Amino acid sequence: MKEKRFGKKQMVLGLMVLLLGAAVYLNYYVASNTPTVSAPTGTTATTRALGESQFVNSTVAEEDYFTAARRNREAARQEALDILQETLQDVKLEASLQQEAVTAAAAEAKAVEQEDAVESLIKAKGFADCVAYLENGVCHVAVKAAELTEAETLQISQIVMSQTGISAQNLQITAVE
16 A cells, blocks of 8 residues: 555644744844834833833833743744644654654754753853743844943853854844944
8 A cells, every 4th residue: 555645633733833933033033133113211211122112100110131032942943842742642653753853852952951051151150140042943032231242242152052063153143222
């Protein structure tokens, strides 16, 4: 008998992998490209996100960019890992597809470890805060600074390259106030 190369299960796994990639990309895109507008003169806030509400006479502080970025990254990762977990629990799934899901989960775990190491080492160099995103051999790093000197950029590049093995052309560093 002739075997099917792409059955329903393979299509579902392929779709889940595509959705995982899309979720991670959208999380990064939204977290790093939030448009901002200057606040009116005379207010205490200097920069606000478009569409963001403002509390009047309130002591509630705005959420920090880096805190929001980490929260969004973790939410996207958790959603992706939930999908992989469901895939692994499907007893009818072929062994090769289960192995692909295990490989994807291992790659995600390795990315989490590398991001944590990069963030910790950058903070150890004296930066107030940072957040790193690793995806498909590319690393995006946002560092809390008004601007970065050439020496600071080199320090960050060396940390990322040593911890992840990513080359300099696949590294993007952004200063965020």
